[in-house]
Amino acid sequence: MKPLSVKKLTAIIAGKMEQGIDEVLIQYGAYRLKQVKNPNTAFFTSRRIIDWKSLEGFSPLVLVTDWSYRQNELPKHVILIKVANVEDAYWKFVHFYRSQFNIPVIAITGTSGKTTTKEMIKHILSAKKKVTATTQSSNSRTAHLQYLLNIEDETEAAVFETAVGSPGDVSSAGEYFKPTIGIITNIGAHHLDYCKTLEGYIQAKGEMVNIIHPSGTLILNAEDVNTKKVDVSKFRGTIITVGKHASCEFRASHIRYYQHGMRFTLHHKNKTYDIFVPGFGEHQVYNALAALAAVYELGVTIPEAAKQLQSFRQMRMQLQLFEGINKSMVLDDTWSITTTSLEAALKVLSSLGDGKKRIAIIGAMTDLGSWSDKIHEQAGELIHRSRVDVLITIGEQARLIADHAVKLGFKGTVYKNNNSTLLYRLLRDKIDENTIVLIKGDMYSKHMFELAEKLKIKPFFHAD
CATH class of the missing domain: 3.40.1390 (Udp-n-acetylmuramoylalanyl-d-glutamate--2,6- Diaminopimelate Ligase; Chain: A, domain 1)
Known part of the structure; x- marks a missing residue:
């Protein structure tokens, strides 16, 4: 401070x-x-x-x-x-403190990818700037003051996550941080216990549009269906789109798996650049596009940003690839679970598991309120459409995923389990060097985390 x-x-x-x-x-x-x-x-x-x-x-x-x-x-x-009035006094203090600093401040929201995108931006900017940022995925309202006070005279840029637990959360974050650049990575279905409906959740994420400085920049995923529903008609700043479509200011093409990450061609202002980003999956390319667009707005050239991005360290428990027991491959994605992140994980499982038996171990999703059954059924639909040979669910609510997948015609083997110890014994006898296992849950599911730790032996880098 x-x-x-x-x-x-x-x-x-x-x-x-x-x-x-x-x-x-x-x-x-x-x-x-x-x-x-x-x-x-x-x-x-x-x-x-x-x-x-x-x-x-x-x-x-x-x-x-x-x-x-x-x-x-x-x-x-x-x-x-x-x-x-202590509430009025508090906000006078907050507004005064923020007003002391004329620096770029980036705010990021989204159902998935916001922590990774934030860490990418921080990593790129830190090569030449003193950067303040949220720590890992700690982004609750109660942490906003401490993050704001981390801005000091030496700070040259700041990047903060603005999560949504309920309507008004992003607006509240804006009162603290007053961002000059805003990013919406994507909008899936989450926190419906407080947002009540998907439309309410989209509106809550869309509060990002209102908290950016009038002359600031808004970065959007042009191909995300729900992000397209955000009303940007009153935004007077610059809108930058990222994606694969030719209309995007930051466009990716020739996306491919390469060693322990993704390679793609970036198209920007009639120039092309070869980009490598650590971490598997097309979703990682979208994270990189948003990060590159943000740092470009801050004066970092694309060649400089691309070089720094190569040394980015993939987030722990976020689709990390390991050699597993019996020389199998294990994808640890136990950081969080939404239908958005599940769809991305299943695509990685399909790509890395070409020619192997694909096992998906899926836990329950939380914070869905009355929407829980419907969202778990949507997850079952994702399983049905994916290239999964064996589906294993853990937990009572996750059974709905398996039940709905089977109802839709899923032909793979299905296990519905509540005991991770018994499940480990089952897997120990069934997986080998021709098997890839995706374990997908969240950081609060102790049994999912413990199972992942038992299955993993050491980091494994895939190569084409």
């Missing part, structure tokens, strides 16, 4: 200092008690704090509150700033 004095903060938030020394420098910010982890923190809260003893180690602590404390009720090491 760029430090500021208690005196300056008091003026910014129109507060009144009622206890303490106004020359103290503030170096951290918090609006939840558990976020207070260091001395010199400005803590915004309307709640009355009773257990001051637990905060003794964080002296001096700057308390910004609209709660009325009695005289001598606060410990001497607490600096008290009284405000009329």
